[in-house]
Amino acid sequence: MKELTTKGTKDTTGKELKTLPEGWVWTTLQEAAKINGRDPEIRDLPDDLPVTFVPMAAVDATSGTIANPVVRPLKEVRKGFTPFSDGDVIIAKITPCMENGKAAIARNLVNGRGFGSTEFHVFRPKVELLPEFLFHFIRQESFRKDAKAQFAGTAGQLRVPASFLYDYQMPLPPLPEQERIVDRLEELLSDLEAGVAALERVRAGVKRYKASVLKATFEARPEHEWRRLGDVTRVLRGASPRPKGNPKYFGGTIPWIKISDVTREEGKFLTTTVDTVTPEGVKKSRYLSRGSLILSICATVCVPKILGVDGCIHDGFVYFPDLSEGVDTSYLYFFFESIRSKVIQENRQGMTQVNLNTGIVSNFHVPLPPLPDQERIVAEVERRLESVRVVEAAVEAGLKRAARLRQSVLKKAFEGKLS
Numbered sequence: 001m002k003e004l005t006t007k008g009t010k011d012t013t014g015k016e017l018k019t020l021p022e023g024w025v026w027t028t029l030q031e032a033a034k035i036n037g038r039d040p041e042i043r044d045l046p047d048d049l050p051v052t053f054v055p056m057a058a059v060d061a062t063s064g065t066i067a068n069p070v071v072r073p074l075k076e077v078r079k080g081f082t083p084f085s086d087g088d089v090i091i092a093k094i095t096p097c098m099e100n101g102k103a104a105i106a107r108n109l110v111n112g113r114g115f116g117s118t119e120f121h122v123f124r125p126k127v128e129l130l131p132e133f134l135f136h137f138i139r140q141e142s143f144r145k146d147a148k149a150q151f152a153g154t155a156g157q158l159r160v161p162a163s164f165l166y167d168y169q170m171p172l173p174p175l176p177e178q179e180r181i182v183d184r185l186e187e188l189l190s191d192l193e194a195g196v197a198a199l200e201r202v203r204a205g206v207k208r209y210k211a212s213v214l215k216a217t218f219e220a221r222p223e224h225e226w227r228r229l230g231d232v233t234r235v236l237r238g239a240s241p242r243p244k245g246n247p248k249y250f251g252g253t254i255p256w257i258k259i260s261d262v263t264r265e266e267g268k269f270l271t272t273t274v275d276t277v278t279p280e281g282v283k284k285s286r287y288l289s290r291g292s293l294i295l296s297i298c299a300t301v302c303v304p305k306i307l308g309v310d311g312c313i314h315d316g317f318v319y320f321p322d323l324s325e326g327v328d329t330s331y332l333y334f335f336f337e338s339i340r341s342k343v344i345q346e347n348r349q350g351m352t353q354v355n356l357n358t359g360i361v362s363n364f365h366v367p368l369p370p371l372p373d374q375e376r377i378v379a380e381v382e383r384r385l386e387s388v389r390v391v392e393a394a395v396e397a398g399l400k401r402a403a404r405l406r407q408s409v410l411k412k413a414f415e416g417k418l419s
Contacts, residue, residue, distance in 0.1 A: 026172070027169070033124055035123055035124075036121060036162055039083055042074075047074055047075035047078070050071050053076075056102065056119055058070075059104050061102045064103055074113070081118065082120045082122060083113070083122075084124075085112055086112045087107075088106045088114075088122050089125065089135050090123075091123070092119055092120060094157070097119065101139060105135050128175065129172065130175070132186075136410060140410045192402055196399065196402050199395050203392070210385060213388075217381055224368060224373075226365045226367050226368070232324050233321070235319075236358065237315060237357075238312075240284075241277060248281075250281060251276060254277050254310075254311055255273040255277075255310070256273055256277045256281070257309075259314060261273045269307070271308035272309075287311070287312050288307055288310070288311065293306055293329050294307065295318050297356035301340075302339070302340040302344065304332075306329060327371075328375055335366055
């Protein structure tokens with residue numbers, strides 16, 4: 001196949017543009033689609049017109065579809081939300097939704113109109129561009145990495161600026177070739193998603209089995225004394241150096257343990273962290289030695305970890321500085337694992353995020369048999385969960401392979417190499 005030469009030409013990220021197959025051209029997203037455009041027709045529509053409302057949570061990052069949208073009258077969403085129409089492509093602009101791949105093609109909108117979170121960018125493809133082709137292009141990991149490198153804003157509120165999108169380069173084949181590529185992509189990715197769905201079902205089954213093991217272990221112990229946790233140990237809250245961005249406190253060599261570290265790392269022990277603090281930061285925080293048990297009390301709550309590192313803990317954790325010699329740390333770890341869903345349910349108010357505090361945790365009641373029995377129980381739970389870990393590892397490996405294959409397929413598609 002004859003190719004067009006673009007040697008020496010670079011895109012806005014500084015990467016050299018690759019040669020394209022004959023008939024393809026390099027264009028920018030702004031040339032190929034209208035980005036975040038206004039729709040003057042909206043002001044002439046009646047207030048009681050039903051329209052589709054799409055909150056961020058309704059966009060499925062895995063499938064790239066809008067799931068469970070709601071219908072609302074136009075007057076409720078006309079102001080303060082992002083408008084879009086059938087055939088538009090939406091993508092999350094804020095972290096971590098953007099990195100997670102939250103994007104979708106707007107389809108089957110009530111009266112052809114949709115409104116959603118202000119954290120969406122909206123693309124309206126021009127006649128030379130298929131929405132499906134654009135959708136698959138922005139779902140590439142390479143695009144998301146480039147977008148992340150251009151984040152602007154403050155910590156926790158980082159967003160992709162629209163200016164990044166305007167000049168971003170995209171390879172554009174003729175419409176018939178776009179149609180062929182989209183058909184082939186959807187065929188390949190459909191098979192891939194079927195495999196991923198099967199792995200997800202296995203993972204859900206393993207999770208249910210693990211929960212049943214833990215539930216049976218601790219709920220079937222009426223013969224043992226149930227002790228209030230606050231009577232067995234003090235429950236203290238962690239602390240964070242302030243202000244968080246002060247270089248005096250952060251960027252040293254001491255591990256800085258955050259909620260994201262706990263949720264990122266599977267298993268009983270926390271052994272790696274992303275960020276660090278300085279000795280000055282230690283003085284402003286809570287320093288714990290390895291072997292300490294911690295429990296998350298905000299964001300993702302009631303997640304226990306035993307520290308496999310020495311370090312400082314975020315104020316979103318509680319810890320237990322003087323655990324009784326009659327309490328096995330691993331036993332208490334598995335107890336927290338067993339009550340997590342119950343704790344979330346009992347402390348949820350409406351749809352608000354669950355948060356715990358030292359008082360709530362202190363009032364947890366724990367069945368406490370003699371220490372030798374605790375150790376025997378831990379050994380039995382570990383034995384049963386070992387098979388779970390083997391299956392979990394195989395599932396995670398399969399999901400990672402699927403993710404790599406998905407990106408490989410997309411890469412070939414936009415290089416004109418997808419047969």
